[in-house]
Amino acid sequence: MSLTRNHKGHILAGGGLSEPSVSRLIIYKRLLLELAKKGTHSVFSHQMARRVNTSPEQIRRDLMGIGSDGRPTRGYQVLELEKRISTFLESARPEPAALVGLGNVGRALLAYAAGRLPSLRITAAFDINPVRISHPIYGCPCHHARDMARVVRENGITAGILAVPGSAAQAVANELFAAGVRNLLNFADARLQVPAEVFVDHVDIGVSLEKFAYFARRNSSAPE
């Protein structure tokens, strides 16, 4: 297994950065791009913290993790820091990925990825519904799922994105693994069994909705 985990079970990136740290770096990068557009030259950790919903201490720790120190009197240089984070996160060419499932979630992902992500490109999409695969979507060629293993293997794709119903998720995942996929982003409503060498991440919209319901109820019923 080529990725390690810390005591919380989080995947560790280079330099011991955890998954949550990488997520935050991506969010910092977006904020910095936004600030740069507005012509802002420098920013303090407490200003960033207010904007991205975390603490100044957390931000300083994350940025120290990629070798960036702010200066107490001037803060961080916006453009310099954005470039450093981008260099850390991105490679020279985007990672090619296969998307399986062209329902609402799948189409939303294609729309999102089309041209906007420097680090990921969906190069092939699959569904079993002939209507959905009758023409390219946002420039991405769409195939019948029966051709999935062949297309993935022929193009050497090692990253897969699952947006199929939960009931189909494990079978599709198994087929992807057999075709050489080693990294899986799962939007299906199902926990998957995966081989040890596979990196799997899970975006669970149902959990997000339930968590929101919990905090919304507390916030509505709590005294002002």
Add this chain to the structure above:
Amino acid sequence: MSLTRNHKGHILAGGGLSEPSVSRLIIYKRLLLELAKKGTHSVFSHQMARRVNTSPEQIRRDLMGIGSDGRPTRGYQVLELEKRISTFLESARPEPAALVGLGNVGRALLAYAAGRLPSLRITAAFDINPVRISHPIYGCPCHHARDMARVVRENGITAGILAVPGSAAQAVANELFAAGVRNLLNFADARLQVPAEVFVDHVDIGVSLEKFAYFARRNSSAPE
């Protein structure tokens, strides 16, 4: 402000549980339901940890947070623990919510929430596209966005879900706040400025894709 934050900036729930703890409790609940369906009576924290991608210590800490201790020789009782988590998370009736934006993401959320979530019900949906609002979707009445403030106010809805383009997100959010919304789940690709009393959570699909690309690249290029 009726919700407090810990040193990491995480919202704290009752008993000092953080947002990540609540997310994990939701995932434990799903696993326990699955185990119960298979007729499993008891489970150890290390068995749960393997299935939900965290550490046994984290699980024991989370469950202690809601007053559940496992027994070293028998583990946790599946049904009893599921019930305790549900009681902690859910109220007698689902939280009503307004959904704004009926593009791919919005429709996926409606499909997801329809009947499946005990804690949340989308009771009104809004869009500016007449085609999208011409009939109820999954039983949810759909209105033109120009009627949003009125419908939200008349129904006393305090929870809003944003699935509009990033460029429209802040303006829609402001209108929702003015109409009485105090809790916002944001799927739009934009960071929002919100009043201090508002609870806001953000599901950023772009960040998920970028994070996945980062770890996929590392896993593919690392030596086996």
